[in-house]
Each structure stands twice: as C-alpha cells, then as structure tokens.
Amino acid sequence: MxxxxxxxxxxxxxxxxxxxxxxxxxxxxxxxxxxxxxxCEECTDLLAYAHGRLDNCRFGDEKPTCRNCPVHCYKPSMRDIIRNVMRFSGPRMMIRSPIEWIRHSLHEHSPGYTQKS
Ligand SMILES: [Zn+2]
Structure with missing residues (x-):
C-alpha cells in the first residue's frame, strides 16, 4: 500500500x-x-492526432512502441510527419535506456510542461 x-x-x-x-x-x-x-499550430494538430491514434490503438496494453508497431495506423500524411519527428527527436532523447528515460519523465513535473491533454 x-x-x-x-x-x-x-x-x-x-x-x-x-x-x-x-x-x-x-x-x-x-x-x-x-x-x-x-x-506551433502544426505540431498541436500532430500531437492531437497522435494521442487520438493511441486512444484507438487496438493493441491496448499489449502494444509495442509505435516505432515498432506492425500496424501503421497513421494516415500517410501524418505518418510522414511523425516519422520525421521520431527520426529527429528519438535518437537525441533516447540515447540512454528508454525505460529509465520514460520513468523519469513521468515523475518529473517541470514547470512549463502542460499536463493537461
Ligand atoms: Zn512545430
């Protein structure tokens, strides 16, 4: 407890x-x-779209990360954009153990980071 x-x-x-x-x-x-x-407006849309896709993800908790997901649920135009984002940010942010990094980011409430989705 x-x-x-x-x-x-x-x-x-x-x-x-x-x-x-x-x-x-x-x-x-x-x-x-x-x-x-x-x-920016473009990225706000992208984020809303990405979150929407996750909400509808058919794998639920069995889900692999989107990077490795066998089902490409993004529509082509969004897929191109998100791929760019992942290619750009992914290696820079996940150079260390992704799990540790994600755990850390979940517990960290840095000022300016908007919690509401
Ligand atoms: Zn942007």
Missing amino acids: TDPAPESIGSHILREKVTIEKMISYYCKRKHKTSGAGL
Whole structure:
C-alpha cells in the first residue's frame, strides 16, 4: 500500500503519449523555433492526432512502441510527419535506456510542461 506501482497507472498507452508529446515538443522547439511551453499550430494538430491514434490503438496494453508497431495506423500524411519527428527527436532523447528515460519523465513535473491533454 506504500508502493503505488506506477506501472499500474501508467499503461503503455500513457507512456507512449508522454513520449510522443516530449518528442513533438522537442522537435517543435528545435525545428520550428517555438518558444515557451506551447507548440506551433502544426505540431498541436500532430500531437492531437497522435494521442487520438493511441486512444484507438487496438493493441491496448499489449502494444509495442509505435516505432515498432506492425500496424501503421497513421494516415500517410501524418505518418510522414511523425516519422520525421521520431527520426529527429528519438535518437537525441533516447540515447540512454528508454525505460529509465520514460520513468523519469513521468515523475518529473517541470514547470512549463502542460499536463493537461
Ligand atoms: Zn512545430
């Protein structure tokens, strides 16, 4: 009862959502020179789309990461964009153990990071 077991709250889907949000945010800041906590319009749309896809992901908790997912549920135009984002942000952000990184990011509530989705 003292151990809240974050895994039970943070499903794969939730973790993916956090990851994708971080990736898009990183990409937007670097590529689109967005400042502050917000994203540009394009990236806001992309994030909403990505989160929507995760909500509808047929794998649920069995889900592999989107990068390795056998089902390409993104529509082609969005797939191109998200691929760019992952290619850009992925290696830079996941150079260390992705699990550790994701755990860390889940527990970290840095100021300016918008928690509401
Ligand atoms: Zn952007």
